[in-house]
């Protein structure tokens with residue numbers, strides 16, 4: 018209940034129905050709504066007896082002591098904690114579950130440990146990663162990327178917001194009071210393991226009648242900002258042959274990419290598209306658009322990108338729907354290669370899922386049929402970055418209609434609670450080994 | 451000299467070269483820069499002994515008495531004035547001549563009349579029309595449209611700016627102090643004639659080696675705002691077959707329109723294109739774009755629009771590059787049918803052009819070869835609206851490279867001055883008859 022209801026308290030938006038929870042979310046990273054939910058999280062975690070620290074990317078680390086903390090070690094260092102992590106930021110028109118479910122479930126797990134007075138060997142905690150979505154600052158999973166040493170801190174700090182006044186991540190971290198002192202690095206802040214509960218955001222579990230997915234890894238994806246430059250001109254007086262129409266050229270590129278994507282099994286999407294100067298009777302002299310390409314295979318993605326770069330040059334130079342040539346430039350924003358998850362962590366998730374479903378159904382046979390054992394995430398997650406530096410796995414629960422990044426995103430109360438139970442058991446199983 | 455240099459004083463922007471005048475303009479209607487240039491105009495006109503009035507659309511009427519004003523008429527009314535009109539607003543990335551040239555030339559004409567102490571029979575004046583470009587408030591020539599009774603005052607007043615905070619024309623007229631009392635109507639404020647000097651904005655005069663064009667009318671055009679609605683979804687987890695991708699669907703529509711336009715001799719342009727929610731990893735659930743279609747023939751344009759409406763419905767319903775259908779709606783923003791100009795006014799322009807060029811070259815034969823006698827404007831102008839209610843014609847001077855709605859728009863000093871002379875003589879010729 019706690020999990021289901023608190024989700025939508027901060028930054029609710031895009032109401033789509035009359036029910037109490039029939040709302041979407043708009044809680045972009047480092048906005049005031051994000052600050053509020055962060056403050057709430059810190060208060061909750063402290064009330065559960067956790068020590069709370071904030072690092073220089075604004076990631077919040079809430080950690081509960083383990084039994085091992087009481088034994089003096091030779092070098093005075095504590096054992097690395099087993100962490101449950103996810104994110105609190107959302108898409109501008111996002112849903113109630115994406116990210117926050119994993120954080121809430123982590124808090125519930127800590128509450129259960131406290132209420133049942135369970136002692137773990139290692140410290141156990143919850144981490145909230147900053148700007149996972151990449152919706153405000155256009156690099157997704159940027160803060161777990163800094164932690165993993167994949168993205169330099171300076172680059173992350175100087176990232177500018179996609180729309181608005183172009184504020185940087187560092188400015189906004191400071192503004193909302195979440196620019197911490199702690200270094201954001203796997204060396205300074207190691208983890209024994211990272212478990213993440215997340216909604217699937219796709220249609221597979223629902224379509225196959227499964228309740229829990231054991232996530233084995235994630236597909237590769239890259240994000241680019243592509244800029245096409247032509248020349249402004251009057252729409253009423255400029256013959257086709259004398260136009261360098263950046264919009265028509267950009268459209269041809271997108272069309273080609275989408276077509277080739279279908280042929281080669283690459284998912285191609287354009288989510289941002291800006292036209293300059295943006296006047297009805299001026300032919301656009303410049304267009305900037307985002308390109309998001311994904312494939313389970315790194316190799317496919319690399320060769321697809323190479324092909325697009327070649328073809329976009331050709332389209333810009335000999336545009337079918339623009340008499341004069343345009344120019345095109347690429348900027349790479351995100352590069353997230355395919356990533357496999359840890360065998361031991363996946364085993365902990367699988368056994369926990371069977372145990373929870375077995376207890377629920379009273380029938381192990383039935384439980385066996387409710388788990389999807391081999392899932393690959395279509396979306397990126399902070400776990401993709403943590404997997405580079407510590408044992409990691411994820412737990413997926415079904416998304417209604419496969420819908421996500423949409424206000425009507427929905428996962429039932431039962432699925433949320435079941436996922437939280439699997440998360441807690443996975444942590445305990447991992448800790449016990 | 452006056453004409454050439456004062457053009458770029460208010461709202462200069464988009465500098466493209468080192469020279470004093472190597473700049474473009476950004477003087478959107480009813481912005482602070484527009485207010486400044488208006489204040490300047492009012493001061494100049496008063497200094498030339500004009501009476502200045504502002505109407506409820508912010509059009510500025512500066513009128514110099516004619517001899518007829520001194521003769522008492524039966525009903526106490528003055529004769530309608532012969533006006534020289536154009537506009538002071540520019541595109542967001544516009545040039546130094548579009549619009550303002552016609553206003554400056556009008557002021558110069560009044561100055562010449564004053565300096566030479568010339569008395570005209572009718573009153574003679576200059577009118578500055580508000581928001582001709584339609585770049586800020588998306589109906590071009592909206593204020594001459596209200597004057598002509600083509601557009602209801604309420605509709606014009608409540609027009610919202612294209613980008614920004616959605617302020618209305620009325621709010622902005624009030625804010626800059628140009629919401630006048632005078633009724634904006636051809637009945638309350640009749641004109642004996644309307645002459646407009648304008649740069650061609652196209653390549654014809656330059657290509658044919660002509661110096662002055664006698665404009666016989668303008669082609670038809672229509673503007674629409676088209677909205678495509680699909681459904682947001684996650685770019686990484688949503689298979690093609692389950693997407694209702696508004697951007698891909700909008701692109702197919704634009705591509706079709708552009709292709710058919712080429713086949714049928716209709717100019718098709720898209721200058722505004724907005725994507726919602728505008729996040730890299732969310733498939734756009736909604737796209738809004740402007741459609742500008744033009745043809746010399748009303749009939750062609752009407753049947754072209756009908757064809758597009760049918761085809762866009764088909765594309766939305768069975769999209770090639772979106773698995774699920776989208777919906778599409780049209781809003782008509784501007785409808786400017788083809789308009790012919792007045793024979794008597796065109797004659798005055800033609801004769802004045804020959805007289806000015808004859809005096810310049812000292813050779814009428816040569817002068818005859820420097821005039822283009824039959825021009826049709828590709829762009830809309832306030833004269834298109836005035837032509838519905840009073841005798842009207844236009845004078846075109848060459849645009850370098852046919853370039854307009856671009857910071858590098860250029861018309862030489864000689865061409866500007868020659869145009870101004872033709873404008874003045876046309877007014878005097880018309881008044882004399």
Ligand SMILES: NC(=O)NCCC(=O)O
Nearest residue numbers: 149150157396397686731
């Ligand atoms: N889970 C999720 O939506 N992550 C954002 C990064 C991505 O687009 O895959």
Ligand SMILES: NC(=O)NCCC(=O)O
Nearest residue numbers: 253298582583590829830
């Ligand atoms: N002359 C001019 O640029 N007018 C604006 C209306 C149009 O787009 O034709």
